[in-house]
Amino acid sequence: MTQQWWVDGEEAAPWPADDRGLRYGDGLFETMAAPNGRIAHWDRHRRRLRLGCDRLGIAGPGDATLADDLERLDLSSPAVVRLLVTRGSGGRGYAPPAQGACRRLWQVSAWPQIDPAIYEAGIRVAFLHTTLARHSVLAGIKHLNRLEQVMAARELQSLEVDDGLLSDDTGAIVEAVSANLFVRHGAIVTTPPVSECGVAGVVREVILDGAADLGIEIRQGSVRRADVLLADEVFVTSSIRGVVPVRSVESVTLADFSTARTVREYVDAQAVCA
Amino acid sequence: MTQQWWVDGEEAAPWPADDRGLRYGDGLFETMAAPNGRIAHWDRHRRRLRLGCDRLGIAGPGDATLADDLERLDLSSPAVVRLLVTRGSGGRGYAPPAQGACRRLWQVSAWPQIDPAIYEAGIRVAFLHTTLARHSVLAGIKHLNRLEQVMAARELQSLEVDDGLLSDDTGAIVEAVSANLFVRHGAIVTTPPVSECGVAGVVREVILDGAADLGIEIRQGSVRRADVLLADEVFVTSSIRGVVPVRSVESVTLADFSTARTVREYVDAQAVCA
Numbered sequence: 320m321t322q323q324w325w326v327d328g329e330e331a332a333p334w335p336a337d338d339r340g341l342r343y344g345d346g347l348f349e350t351m352a353a354p355n356g357r358i359a360h361w362d363r364h365r366r367r368l369r370l371g372c373d374r375l376g377i378a379g380p381g382d383a384t385l386a387d388d389l390e391r392l393d394l395s396s397p398a399v400v401r402l403l404v405t406r407g408s409g410g411r412g413y414a415p416p417a418q419g420a421c422r423r424l425w426q427v428s429a430w431p432q433i434d435p436a437i438y439e440a441g442i443r444v445a446f447l448h449t450t451l452a453r454h455s456v457l458a459g460i461k462h463l464n465r466l467e468q469v470m471a472a473r474e475l476q477s478l479e480v481d482d483g484l485l486s487d488d489t490g491a492i493v494e495a496v497s498a499n500l501f502v503r504h505g506a507i508v509t510t511p512p513v514s515e516c517g518v519a520g521v522v523r524e525v526i527l528d529g530a531a532d533l534g535i536e537i538r539q540g541s542v543r544r545a546d547v548l549l550a551d552e553v554f555v556t557s558s559i560r561g562v563v564p565v566r567s568v569e570s571v572t573l574a575d576f577s578t579a580r581t582v583r584e585y586v587d588a589q590a591v592c593a
Numbered sequence: 594m595t596q597q598w599w600v601d602g603e604e605a606a607p608w609p610a611d612d613r614g615l616r617y618g619d620g621l622f623e624t625m626a627a628p629n630g631r632i633a634h635w636d637r638h639r640r641r642l643r644l645g646c647d648r649l650g651i652a653g654p655g656d657a658t659l660a661d662d663l664e665r666l667d668l669s670s671p672a673v674v675r676l677l678v679t680r681g682s683g684g685r686g687y688a689p690p691a692q693g694a695c696r697r698l699w700q701v702s703a704w705p706q707i708d709p710a711i712y713e714a715g716i717r718v719a720f721l722h723t724t725l726a727r728h729s730v731l732a733g734i735k736h737l738n739r740l741e742q743v744m745a746a747r748e749l750q751s752l753e754v755d756d757g758l759l760s761d762d763t764g765a766i767v768e769a770v771s772a773n774l775f776v777r778h779g780a781i782v783t784t785p786p787v788s789e790c791g792v793a794g795v796v797r798e799v800i801l802d803g804a805a806d807l808g809i810e811i812r813q814g815s816v817r818r819a820d821v822l823l824a825d826e827v828f829v830t831s832s833i834r835g836v837v838p839v840r841s842v843e844s845v846t847l848a849d850f851s852t853a854r855t856v857r858e859y860v861d862a863q864a865v866c867a
Contacts, residue, residue: 324610333607334615336598336698341608341677343739344618375740376747403615406743411705412771413739413746424610431685452726453762456744464738465617465687466649469680470730472687473650488727497686 322428325391338422340405343413344463346421347371348403352558352590353394354430359590360558361389363521368404371460376415377406380423388425397430399559405463433560438583441566441576442481444495444555446544449474451487451494453515461518471496482555484547484568487516492542498555498563499523501537502547503578508537509546522556525586533585535578554579562586596702599665612696614679617687618737620695621645621653622677626833626864627668628704633864634832635663637795642678645734650689651680654697662699671704673833679737707834712857715840715850716755718769718829720818723748725761725768727789735792745770756829758821758842761790766816772829772837773797775811776821777852782811783820796830799863800856807859809852828853836860 326332339345349364358364365385372379380388392400403424409416449471457464467485475483475496482495493511494500499520501510510527513519530537547553552575553565562583564576600606613619623638632638639659646653654662666674677698683690723745731738741759749757749770756769767785768774773794775784784801787793804811821827826849827839836857838850 322611326610334610334612336600336608336700337596338608338615339743341612341615341679341698342622342737343743344737345740345743348616375744413742414750415743415747424615426610449730450728452728454724454726454741456723457740462740463616463618464740466619466731466736466738467728468687469613469617469619469689470649473689476688 322426323393324424324426325388326424327422328388328391330391334424335408335422337408338405339407339410339415340403340422340463344465345375345415346377346403346405346463347375347461348401348463349461350558351400351402353392353398353400355397356394358389358394358400360521360525363524364402367461367519367521368402371462372404372421374456374460375406375462377404377421378419379404379421388423392425392427394427398427399430401426401428403463431559437481437560437563441564441573442555443479443567444482444484444553444565445478445480445569447471447474447483447485447496449485451485451516453487455515458516459513459519468496486544490543492544492547493517495555498557498560500542501526501554501556502542502550503552504546504550506536508535508578509540509542510537511542512539520556521558522561522586525589526556526582529585529589533582535581551575552578554582556586596700597667598698598700599662600698601696602662602665604665608698609682609696611682612679613681613684613689614677614696614737618739619649619689620651620677620679620737621649621735622675622737623735624832625674625676627666627672627674629671630668632663632668632674634795634799637798638676641735641793641795642676645736646678646695648730648734649680649736651678651695652693653678653695662697666699666701668701672701673704675700675702677737705833711755711834711837715838715847716829717753717841718756718758718827718839719752719754719843721745721748721757721759721770723759725759725790727761729789732790733787733793742770760818764817766818766821767791769829772831772834774816775800775828775830775856776816776824777826778820778824780810782809782852783814783816784811785816786813794830795832796835796860799860800830803859803863807856809855825849826852828856830860
């Protein structure tokens with residue numbers, strides 16, 4: 320491995336084979352950008368992790384523990400930081416232990432090569448056949464049950480596009496494989512809700528919260544295939560790549576990246592402030 | 594840990610922190626009974642694992658590798674054997690690596706204390722609020738995305754019953770938390786299909802395949818709450834506990850365990866033969 324990792328604060332410690340994260344995906348994770356020595360939007364990542372722990376009934380790490388962890392990370396060069404928190408070991412089968420301690424894994428890896436052209440020229444996306452199951456108790460949080468995304472990424476590997484759009488079983492578009500989706504029609508920007516499935520992405524939240532600052536009407540609402548195909552502008556958002564314009568959806572070409580550019584500058588500015 | 598484990602054949606080896614099983618639940622598992630020095634229904638477990646690997650596109654371990662692994666296990670006292678196979682390490686995010694090697698974890702732990710009274714007196718079950726999402730690509734196989742079962746087991750901990758019945762979002766009963774369900778009405782025994790969600794349990798398969806030998810009409814079909822509440826007999830099946838009669842569903846009491854007893858004897862006999 321070309322990365323550093325810490326298990327419960329101990330560098331390069333082994334991961335226990337009886338951990339419930341491995342057994343059942345019983346945990347959560349955050350993938351975070353640290354392009355300049357600090358984790359962008361750390362407070363939002365920390366809050367989403369806390370929300371996920373609450374939802375799953377995991378006694379997550381306290382703020383002091385996380386602050387100690389952060390001190391250990393070497394972020395002197397641009398890095399991707401991954402924090403994974405599981406319910407730890409124990410319990411009888413699926414049933415969690417009565418008094419369980421969570422386990423945490425921090426991983427720091429080198430910043431990936433991202434082609435800067437994607438921000439100027441946009442990416443190509445297609446609709447995927449892989450669907451997301453609707454399941455409200457797990458919706459929105461970034462849990463470790465990610466086989467749907469793995470299957471979607473496998474489907475994507477067979478296509479000549481850069482990303483894929485996932486629907487639920489009603490045909491509603493939810494998100495891209497590892498990014499949230501925004502579509503603009505005239506002056507109104509819409510992103511699908513994540514109340515039944517999908518992940519409440521941190522950059523998505525920054526944008527929703529920043530609508531007033533941005534002076535853009537941004538709302539959560541139903542997005543169907545036709546809404547994507549007839550959009551004036553489409554962009555996807557994620558913690559590592561930020562805001563990325565879409566230049567084609569299936570055979571439909573998009574040429575206007577202006578809102579994506581405005582939103583991207585805003586998100587980047589927010590990251591520095593955090 | 595009070596158990597032995599092997600990672601890719603190496604005893605007590607560490608589990609890599611970048612494994613995709615931990616990251617995404619990108620893998621499968623089998624929980625198997627070895628009550629008398631051999632793994633019951635091993636061939637069926639092996640086949641289900643193979644099917645799961647095929648479905649997820651994981652190049653699973655070959656038969657020779659698994660045979661070597663089996664030689665290492667100390668099954669001199671009654672044990673539960675757990676085999677976990679993941680897609681291994683690597684890939685870009687969710688996307689699997691082009692040429693990935695699977696990783697396997699064998700774990701042997703002591704046979705659990707099972708109260709023999711459950712086979713004579715039956716267990717109490719209730720309907721759970723936790724639902725199972727319908728998702729055909731993952732249905733039937735025993736993958737590592739088990740948060741639904743963890744949440745169901747948490748709900749069960751708050752109830753004064755022994756097991757819980759899970760429905761999908763249409764209200765169809767699918768299975769118990771970690772067991773399959775059978776209901777008998779008159780001469781006909783029904784078990785819910787596992788084509789949209791649920792696990793195709795090994796003992797369930799033994800029973801379905803053995804219907805002719807058993808001289809019982811056993812079919813896969815829709816089971817709703819009323820079908821459970823109005824059943825003449827209800828039983829649940831799993832690899833570790835085998836065939837367990839149900840003595841109450843919510844406030845409804847059941848007194849006839851005769852089919853469960855017949856089926857249990859048949860399943861146990863099949864396990865010895867395997």
